[in-house]
Amino acid sequence: xILSERRVRSAAARVQGATGDExxxxxxxxxxxxxxxxxxxxxxxxxxAEEALRLAxxxxxxxxxxxxxxxxxxxxxxxxxxxPRLDGALATAAAVRAxxxxxxLRTPGDDDWPSQLDDLGPHAPLALWVRGEPDALGLLDAxxxxxxxxxxxxxxxxxxxxxxxxxAAELSAEGVxxxxxxxxxxxxxxxxxxxxxxxxxVAVVAGGADLVYPAGHARLFAEIxxxxxxxxxTPPGTTPTKWRFLARNRLIAALGGATVVVEAGARSGxxxxxxxxxxxxxxxxxxxxxxxxxxxxxxxxxxREFDAQCITGAGDVLEMLGAGPRTVTRPADPSPEEVxxxxxxxxxxxxxxxxxxxxxxxxxxxxxxxxxLLELAGTVxxxxxxxxxx
Amino acid sequence: xILSERRVRSAAARVQGATGDExxxxxxxxxxxxxxxxxxxxxxxxxxAEEALRLAxxxxxxxxxxxxxxxxxxxxxxxxxxxPRLDGALATAAAVRAxxxxxxLRTPGDDDWPSQLDDLGPHAPLALWVRGEPDALGLLDAxxxxxxxxxxxxxxxxxxxxxxxxxAAELSAEGVxxxxxxxxxxxxxxxxxxxxxxxxxVAVVAGGADLVYPAGHARLFAEIxxxxxxxxxTPPGTTPTKWRFLARNRLIAALGGATVVVEAGARSGxxxxxxxxxxxxxxxxxxxxxxxxxxxxxxxxxxREFDAQCITGAGDVLEMLGAGPRTVTRPADPSPEEVxxxxxxxxxxxxxxxxxxxxxxxxxxxxxxxxxLLELAGTVxxxxxxxxxx
Numbered sequence: 001x002i003l004s005e006r007r008v009r010s011a012a013a014r015v016q017g018a019t020g021d022e023x024x025x026x027x028x029x030x031x032x033x034x035x036x037x038x039x040x041x042x043x044x045x046x047x048x049a050e051e052a053l054r055l056a057x058x059x060x061x062x063x064x065x066x067x068x069x070x071x072x073x074x075x076x077x078x079x080x081x082x083x084p085r086l087d088g089a090l091a092t093a094a095a096v097r098a099x100x101x102x103x104x105l106r107t108p109g110d111d112d113w114p115s116q117l118d119d120l121g122p123h124a125p126l127a128l129w130v131r132g133e134p135d136a137l138g139l140l141d142a143x144x145x146x147x148x149x150x151x152x153x154x155x156x157x158x159x160x161x162x163x164x165x166x167x168a169a170e171l172s173a174e175g176v177x178x179x180x181x182x183x184x185x186x187x188x189x190x191x192x193x194x195x196x197x198x199x200x201x202v203a204v205v206a207g208g209a210d211l212v213y214p215a216g217h218a219r220l221f222a223e224i225x226x227x228x229x230x231x232x233x234t235p236p237g238t239t240p241t242k243w244r245f246l247a248r249n250r251l252i253a254a255l256g257g258a259t260v261v262v263e264a265g266a267r268s269g270x271x272x273x274x275x276x277x278x279x280x281x282x283x284x285x286x287x288x289x290x291x292x293x294x295x296x297x298x299x300x301x302x303x304r305e306f307d308a309q310c311i312t313g314a315g316d317v318l319e320m321l322g323a324g325p326r327t328v329t330r331p332a333d334p335s336p337e338e339v340x341x342x343x344x345x346x347x348x349x350x351x352x353x354x355x356x357x358x359x360x361x362x363x364x365x366x367x368x369x370x371x372x373l374l375e376l377a378g379t380v381x382x383x384x385x386x387x388x389x390x
Numbered sequence: 391x392i393l394s395e396r397r398v399r400s401a402a403a404r405v406q407g408a409t410g411d412e413x414x415x416x417x418x419x420x421x422x423x424x425x426x427x428x429x430x431x432x433x434x435x436x437x438x439a440e441e442a443l444r445l446a447x448x449x450x451x452x453x454x455x456x457x458x459x460x461x462x463x464x465x466x467x468x469x470x471x472x473x474p475r476l477d478g479a480l481a482t483a484a485a486v487r488a489x490x491x492x493x494x495l496r497t498p499g500d501d502d503w504p505s506q507l508d509d510l511g512p513h514a515p516l517a518l519w520v521r522g523e524p525d526a527l528g529l530l531d532a533x534x535x536x537x538x539x540x541x542x543x544x545x546x547x548x549x550x551x552x553x554x555x556x557x558a559a560e561l562s563a564e565g566v567x568x569x570x571x572x573x574x575x576x577x578x579x580x581x582x583x584x585x586x587x588x589x590x591x592v593a594v595v596a597g598g599a600d601l602v603y604p605a606g607h608a609r610l611f612a613e614i615x616x617x618x619x620x621x622x623x624t625p626p627g628t629t630p631t632k633w634r635f636l637a638r639n640r641l642i643a644a645l646g647g648a649t650v651v652v653e654a655g656a657r658s659g660x661x662x663x664x665x666x667x668x669x670x671x672x673x674x675x676x677x678x679x680x681x682x683x684x685x686x687x688x689x690x691x692x693x694r695e696f697d698a699q700c701i702t703g704a705g706d707v708l709e710m711l712g713a714g715p716r717t718v719t720r721p722a723d724p725s726p727e728e729v730x731x732x733x734x735x736x737x738x739x740x741x742x743x744x745x746x747x748x749x750x751x752x753x754x755x756x757x758x759x760x761x762x763l764l765e766l767a768g769t770v771x772x773x774x775x776x777x778x779x780x
Contacts (some may be wrong), residue, residue, distance in 0.1 A: 034751035037751075077755075077756065079753075080754060080756075081751055162682070163681060213619065246726075288686075289680055290678075291678060291679075291701075291702040291703065296678075300678060309694065343632050343633050343634075357471070359470055361469030365467075366467065386491065
C-alpha cells in the first residue's frame with residue numbers, strides 16, 4: 001500500500017491539508033490519474049479515496065468494484081492506465097515539491113472546498129493544490145460569493161484586453177469574484193483588473209501550481225497568490241499539456257457562476273471552456289466585437305450557434321448571475337400623433353390648428369389633444385396665431 | 391367627385407401608370423392619407439379605391455361602410471383627418487409634379503408590384519411613386535429575386551460603412567437585391583456597393599420621390615434611379631418628416647426578404663425597421679461591433695432582446711433568406727487519446743511506449759492505438775527507440 005509507505009507519509013506530513021488518511025489518499029490519486037478521470041471519480045465516490053486506492057492497487061479485482069456499477073471494460077482500461085503511476089516514489093516526489101513550494105492541499109469536505117465543483121460529478125477534481133490563500137478558494141463557494149469566469153484568447157487585441165479589464169474591474173466592485181486561467185491576453189487582463197479593484201480572483205492552471213506558465217506571468221502569479229489563489233488539480237511539477245489545458249477548462253467553467261468569453265478565434269480552446277459551462281447549465285456569455293476581427297469570430301460563433309448571451313457590460317453579467325438586472329428608466333416614446341404634430345410645426349412662424357391638421361393628416365381633435373400633451377411636456381408652445389416648437 | 395374633376399384628370403393623364411380610374415383613385419388616396427393609414431387600407435380593400443374614394447367624399451355616411459366591418463369611432467376619426475385633404479387641387483398639384491419629374495405610378499395589380507408588400511395588410515401602401523425603372527420594382531418581387539434590406543445609422547463609423555459595403559457587394563454578386571433608405575451612412579454605403587457590383591438596388595424614401603433628401607446624395611439618387619429605382623408612397627413634393635421616416639421603414643422591412651441592421655445607436659430609428667421586420671415574420675439580423683462603440687449598441691440590443699441573428703458575413707444573410715448555408719468541411723477534432731499521446735511526445739528524442747504510457751496516463755493499448763492513428767495521419771513517426779512528433 002502506497003498509503004502506508006513511510007517515505008510517502010513523511011513527505012506528506014509537511015504538506016498542509018494532507019494530514020488525514022483520506023486526504024493523503026486523494027493526494028496519491030491526484031498523482032495517479034490525469035484530470036477528469038471519470039472511473040477514478042466513480043470509484044472514489046463509491047468507496048472513499050482510501051478504499052478506492054486499495055482496490056486500485058489490488059488490480060480492481062474485488063467483485064465490489066463491479067457491484068458499484070463500474071463496467072468491466074472501463075475497469076480493465078483504468079487498471080492498465082493507472083498501473084504505471086501507482087508508485088510511492090511519484091507521490092513522495094509530489095509531496096516534497098508541494099511542501100517546498102508551500103502549496104496547500106484541499107479536498108472535498110474541507111471548509112475551503114467550493115461546493116459548485118460537485119456539479120462535475122465523477123469528473124470533479126479529486127483534490128486541488130493551492131498556492132496562496134486556501135480561504136480564497138473557500139470564498140469562491142457559490143453560497144458565499146458571486147463569481148464569474150472571464151476567459152479568452154491569448155493573442156487578444158487591445159480591444160479585448162480593454163473589455164476584459166473593464167468587466168473584471170466593474171464586477172469586482174460589485175463583489176463578484178473573477179475566475180480565469182492566468183494565460184496571456186484576456187485571462188491576464190481580467191486577473192489584473194480584479195487585483196487592481198481589490199477584488200477576489202482565482203487562477204486555475206493546467207500544470208503544477210508551483211510552476212509559472214507562461215513564464216512572463218511570474219509577477220502576476222505572485223500577486224494572485226498573495227490576494228487570492230492559484231489552484232491546480234495536477235500535482236506540483238506537472239507540465240501543462242494540451243490535454244491538461246482542455247481538462248482545466250472544465251474547472252474554470254464549474255467555478256464561475258457564469259462564463260464570459262471576451263475574445264476567441266473560431267477554433268479557439270476557449271470555446272471548450274464555453275462548452276463546459278453550457279453542459280454544466282451555467283449561463284454563458286460572449287462579448288461581440290468587429291466582424292472584421294478574427295479574434296472575435298469565436299464569440300460570434302457562440303452567439304450564433306450556442307445561444308450565448310450577448311454581453312455588452314458588467315450589468316449583463318450581473319443579470320446572468322441572477323444578481324438582478326439594473327432597471328433603466330427611459331422616457332416614454334412619443335405617440336404617433338405627437339410625432340406627427342411636431343413634424344407639422346416649425347420653430348419660427350406659428351401655425352394655426354387648421355394648417356397643423358392639413359400638414360399632419362390628423363383629425364382636428366387628435367391634433368389638439370397631441371398639442372395639449374406636447375405643451376405640458378414643454379416641447380411646443382402657443383404663440384400669436386397658433387403653435388410653435390418650443 | 392375629385393376623380394371626375396377635369397384638372398385632376400388632365401394632370402394625371404401625363405403620369406405614366408395613372409391611366410385607369412382605379413389607378414387615378416389610388417393616386418388621389420396617396421395625397422389624402424398619411425402613410426400606413428389602416429382605415430383607408432381597409433376601406434380600399436373592401437370597396438376598391440374608386441368606390442372607397444366616393445364613400446370618403448360623401449363623409450363615410452353610407453351604411454355599407456359599417457357593414458364592411460369598420461367601427462364607428464375609426465370612421466369618425468378618418469373622416470375628420472381626411473376631410474382637409476379631399477381637395478382636387480392637391481391631387482392636381484401632385485400629378486403635375488410627378489409628370490414634370492418623370493415619376494411613374496405603380497399600384498397593386500400592376501406587373502411591377504412586389505407581392506410581398508401585401509404582407510402589410512391594411513397598412514400596405516395604396517400606391518408607389520417610382521423614379522427610375524418600374525421594372526426594378528417588379529424584379530424585387532419575392533417570387534423573382536432574393537432581396538435583403540441593409541439598414542443602419544446615418545452617423546455610421548468607417549467600420550459600419552465597410553461592413554455594409556462588403557455585405558451589399560457580396561450579396562449582389564449572389565444575385566440578392568439590396569433595399570435601403572438612401573440615408574447617409576449605412577444606407578448609402580449599401581446602395582453604392584450594390585451599384586458597384588452591378589446588382590439591383592432600390593431606395594425607399596420618406597418624402598416625395600422627386601426630391602433628394604439628404605441633398606448630398608443627389609448623385610447617388612440619380613445612379614440608383616438609373617440602375618434601379620427610388621420609390622415612395624408619399625406624393626411628389628412631400629417633405630420627409632419624422633413620422634414619414636418611421637412609416638417608410640415598414641416598406642423597407644416588407645420589401646426585404648430579410649433585414650440586416652449594420653450599425654445603430656441604442657435608440658435609433660433603425661430599430662423601428664427591425665421591429666417591422668420582426669412583426670412581419672421576416673428574419674432579422676444584426677451585425678455585432680465593439681461594445682465600446684455606441685453606434686453598435688442598437689445592434690447588440692437586437693441580439694440580446696429581440697433574438698436577432700448574429701450576422702458576420704454575406705453567408706449568414708443567405709442562410710437567413712433560406713438561400714442555403716454554405717457547408718464548411720472541417721478536419722475532425724483529434725480524439726482525447728490522440729491529444730494525450732501527442733502531449734507525451736517530443737520532436738527530438740524518441741520515447742518508448744512505456745514512457746509514453748506513463749506521461750500520458752493512458753493504458754498501453756489505448757496509447758498504441760492512438761500512435762497508430764497519428765502515424766497514419768502523419769503527425770507522429772517511429773524512430774530508433776520509440777516515437778517522435780513528425
